[in-house]
Amino acid sequence: MGLFRARTLSFATAAAIALAAGLLAPGTATAASQPKPIIDGVPYVGSEMRRQYNYDYWGCEHTEGTTDGITLEWIRDGQPLPAERQGETLRILPEDQGSRIAVRVHPSTPGESGCPSGTQLSAETQPIKASSRAMGWTGRGNFEPLARTHDGRLVLYPRTYTYYKGACEGPCPAYWGSWDEPREVGAGWNIFNIVFSPGDFDGDGFNDLLARNSAGGLFLYPGDGDGGWLETRQVGSGWNMFDSIVGPGDFNGDGTNDVLARNAAGDLFLYPGDGNGGWLTPSKVGWGWQVMNKLVTGGDMNGDGTVEIFARDNGGYLHLYPSDGQGGWRAPVVVGGGWDAFSQIAGFGSSGHSKYSELSAVDQNGYLLSYTTGAATTGMYGPYGPIGNGWDVFRELL
Numbered sequence: 001m002g003l004f005r006a007r008t009l010s011f012a013t014a015a016a017i018a019l020a021a022g023l024l025a026p027g028t029a030t031a032a033s034q035p036k037p038i039i040d041g042v043p044y045v046g047s048e049m050r051r052q053y054n055y056d057y058w059g060c061e062h063t064e065g066t067t068d069g070i071t072l073e074w075i076r077d078g079q080p081l082p083a084e085r086q087g088e089t090l091r092i093l094p095e096d097q098g099s100r101i102a103v104r105v106h107p108s109t110p111g112e113s114g115c116p117s118g119t120q121l122s123a124e125t126q127p128i129k130a131s132s133r134a135m136g137w138t139g140r141g142n143f144e145p146l147a148r149t150h151d152g153r154l155v156l157y158p159r160t161y162t163y164y165k166g167a168c169e170g171p172c173p174a175y176w177g178s179w180d181e182p183r184e185v186g187a188g189w190n191i192f193n194i195v196f197s198p199g200d201f202d203g204d205g206f207n208d209l210l211a212r213n214s215a216g217g218l219f220l221y222p223g224d225g226d227g228g229w230l231e232t233r234q235v236g237s238g239w240n241m242f243d244s245i246v247g248p249g250d251f252n253g254d255g256t257n258d259v260l261a262r263n264a265a266g267d268l269f270l271y272p273g274d275g276n277g278g279w280l281t282p283s284k285v286g287w288g289w290q291v292m293n294k295l296v297t298g299g300d301m302n303g304d305g306t307v308e309i310f311a312r313d314n315g316g317y318l319h320l321y322p323s324d325g326q327g328g329w330r331a332p333v334v335v336g337g338g339w340d341a342f343s344q345i346a347g348f349g350s351s352g353h354s355k356y357s358e359l360s361a362v363d364q365n366g367y368l369l370s371y372t373t374g375a376a377t378t379g380m381y382g383p384y385g386p387i388g389n390g391w392d393v394f395r396e397l398l
Contacts, residue, residue: 037105037122041092042355043305045128045205046135049074049090051103059114060107069108069115076101091141092128094205098255100124126305130256130275131200131207132249134299134349134357137185139206139225143349145360145368146197147394152190154398156227157182185227192219196297197398198247199257202277209398210247210259216240220277235277242269248297249307252327260297260309266290270327285327292319298347299357301373308373310359316340318380320373335380346397351387358384366392 035056041049051072060069074081074090077099081090090101102124111117136144138158145157158180189195192211201208206225212218218236221229239245242261251258256275262268268286271279289295292311301308306325312318318335339345342361349357351370359371361383368391371382391397 034116034118035105035120037103037120039101039103039122039125041090041125041141042134042300042303043092043101043125043128044130044132044135044141045092045094045097045200046131046139046207047092047141049092049101049103049125050088051105051122056116057105057107059112061109061112061115071106071108073104073106074101075104075121078102094203096128097130098127100127127255129250130203131205132257132299132349133197133199133207133247133297133347135199135207136349137207137223137225137227143351143353145346145348146185146398147391148189148195148396148398149393150190150395152188153184154186154189155182155394156185158227183227186229194245195396195398196245196247198259198273199249201257201273203256203275210235210245212239212245214240222277233277236279244295246295246297246309248309248323249299251307251323253306253325260285260295262289262295264290272327283327286329294345296345296347296359298359299349300355301357301359302375303355304375310335310345312339312345318345333379343392344394344397348397351384358382360387360397362391362394362397364392366390 038052039049040052041047057070062069072088074086076096103122105120107115109115136142137146137156138144142159144159147155149155160178160180192213194212195209197207197209199207201220202222206223208223209221210218211221216237216239217234218239219232220235221232224230241263243264244262246260247257248260249257251270252272256273258273259271260268261271266287266289267284268289269282270285271282274280291313293314294312296310298308298310300306306323309321310318311321316339317337318339320333320335322330324330342363344362346360347357348360351358356372356374361369363369366389367386368388369383369385370387371380373380
């Protein structure tokens with residue numbers, strides 16, 4: 001059968017306004033000024049980090065083909081990274097997990113008019129965590145939807161981001177985005193009654209899928225970093241006791257990805273991943289969840305380093321349950337009603353390549369819409385988009 005193609009639209013209208021805030025308006029720099037560099041990127045394996053662009057270094061002497069007369073030096077836990085990892089961008093690797101990243105800026109002509117003197121050091125990131133679902137499937141650290149059709153095929157929508165730096169008309173986004181051609185990356189997945197992504201579960205830096213069959217077997221499909229899969233293996237049995245299983249990311253704060261599972265009585269259990277495709281000791285982390293008809297993992301919605309869980313009740317109200325980053329919860333919030341109008345709700349990361357993850361939802365017309373909480377996590381903003389239409393052809397979003 002032919003590949004279903006959900007038509008995609010531009011993010012420019014929504015994303016440009018939000019991302020333009022990351023670009024500072026030009027101003028007069030003085031040699032005495034000491035700007036504080038800011039890192040643009042999220043602290044996960046698979047992320048791409050850059051210096052957030054501003055105009056503080058325009059007075060420095062430029063080399064041909066550059067817009068800033070500076071050199072960047074990437075630092076891990078206080079020590080410069082090897083020369084082969086230095087450059088304008090830094091790809092976060094599995095070996096960086098658990099460490100903190102900073103960037104030092106070296107002006108080309110320090111102290112000259114309009115060029116800051118000395119070097120400037122950014123704040124360190126939070127400790128690097130295992131790759132989350134928000135990092136996508138093709139090793140580019142991107143928002144990349146993955147969906148399952150009713151006949152069991154998996155369809156991937158890869159997305160390419162290009163960092164933008166320079167003059168433009170109207171609001172200037174930090175990133176330009178374009179869709180690659182969607183492609184089928186699996187078939188026969190209708191043998192599973194639950195499929196979800198825990199992020200990177202086996203520790204190789206690439207995001208994976210977990211799938212449960214009717215007998216209760218849980219299977220790991222390791223991602224190969226290019227939208228495909230490595231050899232599968234069984235990682236659990238008896239999981240048919242649960243009616244909902246989701247991958248929140250790092251729920252207990254140890255840097256590796258975990259799983260939450262709910263039984264028919266409404267008890268919620270945490271199954272911590274060990275970072276190598278196995279499990280640590282499970283624990284009960286909630287009860288009364290039987291009143292919810294859908295659990296949704298949004299990732300880190302407010303950029304504070306911890307993950308948020310959403311749950312929709314039978315009346316269509318969406319509830320937000322922020323984690324405390326240590327295996328427990330902060331106070332829940334009722335986001336709002338009317339969420340029973342959506343056939344699907346999922347967390348793909350950030351469509352604008354920012355530190356704030358989003359919820360993506362499919363409405364009754366098949367439009368894929370985006371919602372965000374922003375930094376406060378006290379309510380929901382949106383919808384933004386539509387990102388695309390025709391998404392009602394899918395059984396579920398992964």
